[in-house]
Amino acid sequence: MLRRWLERYWHQPAPGRGLADIVLLPLAFLYGGIVKLRRWLYVNGFFESKSLPVPVVVVGNVVVGGAGKTPLIIALVQDLMRRGIRVGVVARGYGRSSRECLEVRIGSTAAEVGDEPLLIHLRTQVPIFVAKSRWEAGNALLSAYPSTEIIICDDGIQHLALRREVQLCVFPPWGIGNGRLLPAGPLRESLQGAWTNTIDIVVQSVEGKNLQSLNQLTQEPVWEIRRDLSGIAHNALGQAIDLASLAVKDGPLIYAIAGIANPESFFSMLRARGVVLWGAIALKDHYDFAVKGLPKELHENSEDTVVLCTEKDAVKLWTLMPEAFAVPLEVSLSSAQVDCLLSRLLKNLYP
Known part of the structure; x- marks a missing residue:
């Protein structure tokens, strides 16, 4: 009930100044301060960000709720594989019962590895490892599959312990709601922060809202992707x-x-x-x-x-x-979009 009420509140174009604002806005201010402090500690070396020996592409979001990351990752993996690039995927495996670092296999269950990593593996057959630490998962993947050339990190924009070469930020079709931080809005991070300079590619469905404002997050064009059921x-x-x-x-x-x-x-x-x-x-x-x-x-x-x-x-x-x-929910990428990703990857690796 509370979650449904919050979602309705988040999607109001101009929330009123009622009791909800009095309660939620101070909490959002506190949450935003914690997020900024945490990111500052990583940027300034108080917390360590570790690198992997191969390029890392993060696919994540800053809006609570389904943004369509999983079908995008599947499409991206398949397109890179068609170009002869050996790809691996790391993820946390949300909702799984186990805590250790695990490889996702054909016989794995969603309870062991999480439903989204299992789905990605069934659709792509690429190596996938899950762990709370994406860096640990990446090292385990590279130890088992040393020929891997690119690692895609699922839902890793806020996982600052792993360094990345390219970040894709995916927005849901319904946009950013009221544009406020949690719990007063659906945003995990402010879209006005300096961190947005680290976003390389913004992704949203063609039927999505707020495309004009999203263009301000990056010098790269917004990827407009089409999502449709098979x-x-x-x-x-x-x-x-x-x-x-x-x-x-x-x-x-x-x-x-x-x-x-x-x-x-x-x-x-x-x-x-x-x-x-x-x-x-x-x-x-x-x-x-x-x-x-x-x-x-x-x-x-x-x-x-x-x-x-x-x-x-x-x-x-x-x-x-x-x-x-x-x-199946299918996402199709154009050759130009994959070229854009690889070009940005090379640019960030060899500036």
Whole structure:
């Protein structure tokens, strides 16, 4: 309830000066001071930032909620691989039960390594290591795969303990809300700080808001990427279904389920394809089906019911419901955008 209320408050274009402001603005001021102090301590050498022997590309965000980092990382890895570049990925593995540094393997579970690293591995098959310390994960990856040429760090803009050559900052389609810091707004860091000079590339969906203001963060052009659902969904039983076949009257009962930061974005994309949803089940981000079980709506399904889910949820949901169909979210990058990344990488390595 509190999270939903906060999100509504964050998205108000001009929040009023009511009780919420009186409570939240001082907390945001305190939070902002802590963030600035922490970054200052790293910049001035009081805290150590460690380097890896290969270039590091950080893909992260400063806005709370789903920005689309995971499909962007998948697209970026695939494009670099097509150019013959050997890529590895490091991540924290949010929500996992284990704490040690682990390699993500085919037999790994989301509970062990996190749902997003597992999804990236299943889609790309590149080496991926998870650890609280991305530097530790990177060293473990390079020890196991010494031919790796580039490491992509998932969600690492605030992880200052690892040095990086290029930073991509991804913004969600709905923009920056009221532009305030947590908890008075959705921002993890102020967009006015000197740290924004370290952002090399700003990324936002073509349907996104605030593109003009985001252009001020970097001299590089804003990457406008297109996100769309694949027309084909698949399940753990090896079956596939065309979403177009679900856009019919008097078809099967269709439930959509999403345990992501912005479930409504998934439901809206399905509806945009003409899929008529009997039920849309929004769950908490990183929802653990193994621990919390299936939502009650899914216990009452008939044989002709179709359940659609995100790929991120599928890696956990399939253990209980292998017949659920995962709908991939796809991001396409242009050759010019990949060229831009590599050019910036070389520029920062050899200024």
